[in-house]
Amino acid sequence: xxxRRLGATADTYAGYRARLVETLRAKGVRDLAVxxxxxxxxxxxxxxxxxxxxxxxxxxxxxxDDQTISQPFTQASYLEALRLTGRERVxxxxxxxxxxxxxxxxxxxxxxxxxxxxxxxLAAREALRETGVTNVSVLLGDGTLGWSAYAPYxxxxxxxxxxxxxxxxxxxxxxxxxxxxxxxxxxxQTLTLVERLGVEIRQTPLGDARFVPLVGEHGFxx
Ligand code: SAH
Numbered sequence: 295x296x297x298r299r300l301g302a303t304a305d306t307y308a309g310y311r312a313r314l315v316e317t318l319r320a321k322g323v324r325d326l327a328v329x330x331x332x333x334x335x336x337x338x339x340x341x342x343x344x345x346x347x348x349x350x351x352x353x354x355x356x357x358x359d360d361q362t363i364s365q366p367f368t369q370a371s372y373l374e375a376l377r378l379t380g381r382e383r384v385x386x387x388x389x390x391x392x393x394x395x396x397x398x399x400x401x402x403x404x405x406x407x408x409x410x411x412x413x414x415x416l417a418a419r420e421a422l423r424e425t426g427v428t429n430v431s432v433l434l435g436d437g438t439l440g441w442s443a444y445a446p447y448x449x450x451x452x453x454x455x456x457x458x459x460x461x462x463x464x465x466x467x468x469x470x471x472x473x474x475x476x477x478x479x480x481x482x483q484t485l486t487l488v489e490r491l492g493v494e495i496r497q498t499p500l501g502d503a504r505f506v507p508l509v510g511e512h513g514f515x516x
Contacts, residue, residue: 307336384450385408449471
């Protein structure tokens with residue numbers, strides 16, 4: 295489990311953060327490690343300055359470049375579904391603000407995150423550095439190709455919706471690994487769990503999802 299330095303300014307938001315954790319608990323989030331990650335990760339550092347006063351609402355918020363930081367409850371559900379124990383190497387596609395990356399970093403050993411929009415990748419790197427998260431690497435590139443240099447991954451989280459699960463991601467999933475991705479048409483997808491069980495690849499639909507498009511070689515056209 296990574297240790298983080300919240301810094302003195304974070305205290306201003308501690309009460310709001312505690313309330314967000316209570317909201318998540320009330321909505322059914324049970325995994326204590328996931329709730330702890332939310333309690334310790336300063337979401338206000340990952341939203342644009344003009345929206346900081348809304349940083350701890352359980353809603354998605356715009357982060358620029360037509361992208362959004364996802365709703366905390368959605369992220370909590372995904373993190374629960376990944377069943378992380380703290381020992382995993384995780385691949386994230388769609389760094390966005392870097393907030394979910396920071397949550398993953400609190401729940402796993404190492405996180406590799408790929409973002410295709412340069413301004414977002416740079417801002418996320420900076421926010422992660424300021425927050426004191428050190429077990430994360432952010433790559434600027436097309437995440438539908440994965441990040442082969444550090445494969446295989448015990449867990450893969452795709453934070454954008456695509457027409458199908460990109461084959462390179464399945465190839466980079468470790469034996470026993472779990473991959474979560476919203477699959478389907480623009481704006482209306484099914485959250486899909488992909489498990490690699492030996493040679494068998496099992497795909498399970500988990501529910502409706504609504505994510506920004508996954509744009510790339512094995513995603514939608516840009
Ligand atoms: N989880 C993020 C929000 C992600 S929004 C957060 O907490 O802020 C989805 C992100 O996926 C966007 O930043 C978008 O630019 C990125 N994205 C879309 N297609 C991609 C691709 N092929 N490779 C990498 N990132 C991609």
